[in-house]
Amino acid sequence: MDLKQIINLHLRGLSNRQIALTLGVNRNTVNHYLRSLQSSGQPMEALLQLDTDALEELFSSKTTINNDRYAVLMRFFETMHPQRHHPGFTLQYHYQLYAEQTQDSYSYTQFTTHYQRKYKQAKGSMKLEHKAGKELYVDFAGKKLEVVDPSTGEVSQVEVFVATLPFSQYTYVEACKSQKREDFIQCLNNALRFFGGVPVAIVSDNLKSAVTRSSKYEAVINKTFKDFAHHYGCAINPTRSYAPQDKALVENAVQLAYQRIYYPMRKMTFFSIEALNEEIQHHLKGYNNVLFQRKEASRKELFQSVESSLLKSLPQTTYQVKEYARAKVQKMGYVYFSADKTYYSVPYRYIGSQTQIQYTSKHVEVYYKSQRIALHNRVMSKGAYITNKNHLSSTHRAYSQWSPKYFSDQGGKIGVNVKLFMTGLFLQGDYPEINYKRAMGILMLAKNYGHERVDKACLRAVHHDTYSYQRLKNILSNNMDEHEIEQENHQSHIPSHKNIRGANHYQ
Known part of the structure; x- marks a missing residue:
C-alpha cells in the first residue's frame, strides 16, 4: 500500500469510501491508516514530505488487508x-x-x-537446502545409557545410535551394545526398516565401523559397509574429518534426543537392552510428533506427506554382515572352511583353484575371481562334508549313490542270479562299504564276459554258497559256467546206528 497516495487523496478532500474505491482496497484499511497517520501528531503535509521508510515505521509490519x-x-x-x-x-x-x-x-x-x-528468504549465514529422500545422516551419541544385570547388579554402558533424514528431520534412535561393525550394521538395518525405504546416500561420521581410513577429501570405506550399500542400492558419503558442520543436523538430533528421550528416562532402571529400546521407541514417537516452532507440521507429518514417497523401496531380504576367508579347492572337490572346521563342495572343474569364502550366520558362499561358484546353508558341525551333488563329476556322483541296494539293482539288470549273488555278498560282514569295490568288479565282469555267462557263474557260486569276486572270476576264466551243476549226494557214508550220536551232539 502506497501511504502517500492515501495522504494525497485525503488532502484533496476525498472521503474514506472514495479513497478505498479509487485504490481498490477495503474501506476499513483506509480508516486504519488515516487514524494511524492522524495519531502520529504531525500534519498531513509534513507526513507527505517524509520518505517511504520513515512512513512505514509508523505502522506495524503485520498486514491489515482483510478483503x-x-x-x-x-x-x-x-x-x-x-x-x-x-x-x-x-x-x-x-x-x-x-x-x-x-x-x-x-x-x-x-x-x-x-x-x-x-515467505521472505532469510539472508546472512549459509543454510544448506536438503532435498527430500536424498540423504540419511547417522551417528552415535556421545553420552551412553546404562543397563543393569539383574543377577549380578553389574552396570553396563550401551551406545545410542541416531539416524535422521535432514529434510523432514524424522529421526530414529536405538540402543546397542557397541559401535562395532556388527552392531552398527544391525542399527542401520533397523533404521531403514523404520523409515520404510532407502535414501540416495548415507552420510556417516568417520567411525571405525564405517571407514577404514579417514580423510578430509577421500575416505576409505570398509568392505562390509560397501557391501551393505550395494545390497540396498545406495551410496556412502562420509563427512570430512574435523568438520562438525557437515553433520550439524544429526548433532542437533542427538542434542534433542538428550532432552526428549534421555531426560524423561533419567530415573528409570533397565535390566535388558530390549527393555531399554522399548522405552526409547515410546519417547521417540512423541519426539517425532512434536510440531516445529516455525512450521505447521511435525517431523512425522513432513516425512509422510513429502519424503516417504521419494525413498527407494527396501529389498526383500535384510543385509547380513559377511566375513571373509580364503581356501584352495582340494582334490576331492571341497574347500576347507576353517571357521567351523567343515568342508563344502564346489564344482569339480575348480579343483586346485584358490577361492574366496564369504559367510554369514546362515550361508556360506564360495567365489572364484569375483564369480560365485557355490552357495550352501551353513552347518556348524565339526568335520562335516556338505555336498551339492551337482558339483560332483559323473564318476564321483555315481560313487555318492553307492549302497547295497544300488548294487543289487544293478545286478538285477544283468540277471536274476547276479542280483542274488549281490544280496549274498553284502550279507557278509557288518560294514558293507568294504564290498563296494568287489561289487564294481562283478559288474565289470559282465562287460568282459557278457550278461549270460556272468549270470550262469553267479548261479554256480550261489549254489555252492560262495560269495567272492575271485571265485566268480575263476569260474568264468575256467569256463566252469558252461558245465552242468552236479547235484551233490548229501547222504553220509557212516551207517545209521542208535549208539552213534553224530556231530550235532558235540556243538
Whole structure:
C-alpha cells in the first residue's frame, strides 16, 4: 500500500469510501491508516514530505488487508508452500491451479510478489537446502545409557545410535551394545526398516565401523559397509574429518534426543537392552510428533506427506554382515572352511583353484575371481562334508549313490542270479562299504564276459554258497559256467546206528 497516495487523496478532500474505491482496497484499511497517520501528531503535509521508510515505521509490519480476494490467495499459499521442496515445484504451475479455481484472481506478477512478501528468504549465514529422500545422516551419541544385570547388579554402558533424514528431520534412535561393525550394521538395518525405504546416500561420521581410513577429501570405506550399500542400492558419503558442520543436523538430533528421550528416562532402571529400546521407541514417537516452532507440521507429518514417497523401496531380504576367508579347492572337490572346521563342495572343474569364502550366520558362499561358484546353508558341525551333488563329476556322483541296494539293482539288470549273488555278498560282514569295490568288479565282469555267462557263474557260486569276486572270476576264466551243476549226494557214508550220536551232539 502506497501511504502517500492515501495522504494525497485525503488532502484533496476525498472521503474514506472514495479513497478505498479509487485504490481498490477495503474501506476499513483506509480508516486504519488515516487514524494511524492522524495519531502520529504531525500534519498531513509534513507526513507527505517524509520518505517511504520513515512512513512505514509508523505502522506495524503485520498486514491489515482483510478483503476476500486477498484472503483466498493467502489460503492458497498455505496449501502450496509446504510442497515447495517437491522435485519439479514451480510458481507458474501453482499459479495456473490458482487461476483455474479462483474467479477474481490476481495477475501472475502480483501472485509472485505476494508470495515472496509472505515467505521472505532469510539472508546472512549459509543454510544448506536438503532435498527430500536424498540423504540419511547417522551417528552415535556421545553420552551412553546404562543397563543393569539383574543377577549380578553389574552396570553396563550401551551406545545410542541416531539416524535422521535432514529434510523432514524424522529421526530414529536405538540402543546397542557397541559401535562395532556388527552392531552398527544391525542399527542401520533397523533404521531403514523404520523409515520404510532407502535414501540416495548415507552420510556417516568417520567411525571405525564405517571407514577404514579417514580423510578430509577421500575416505576409505570398509568392505562390509560397501557391501551393505550395494545390497540396498545406495551410496556412502562420509563427512570430512574435523568438520562438525557437515553433520550439524544429526548433532542437533542427538542434542534433542538428550532432552526428549534421555531426560524423561533419567530415573528409570533397565535390566535388558530390549527393555531399554522399548522405552526409547515410546519417547521417540512423541519426539517425532512434536510440531516445529516455525512450521505447521511435525517431523512425522513432513516425512509422510513429502519424503516417504521419494525413498527407494527396501529389498526383500535384510543385509547380513559377511566375513571373509580364503581356501584352495582340494582334490576331492571341497574347500576347507576353517571357521567351523567343515568342508563344502564346489564344482569339480575348480579343483586346485584358490577361492574366496564369504559367510554369514546362515550361508556360506564360495567365489572364484569375483564369480560365485557355490552357495550352501551353513552347518556348524565339526568335520562335516556338505555336498551339492551337482558339483560332483559323473564318476564321483555315481560313487555318492553307492549302497547295497544300488548294487543289487544293478545286478538285477544283468540277471536274476547276479542280483542274488549281490544280496549274498553284502550279507557278509557288518560294514558293507568294504564290498563296494568287489561289487564294481562283478559288474565289470559282465562287460568282459557278457550278461549270460556272468549270470550262469553267479548261479554256480550261489549254489555252492560262495560269495567272492575271485571265485566268480575263476569260474568264468575256467569256463566252469558252461558245465552242468552236479547235484551233490548229501547222504553220509557212516551207517545209521542208535549208539552213534553224530556231530550235532558235540556243538
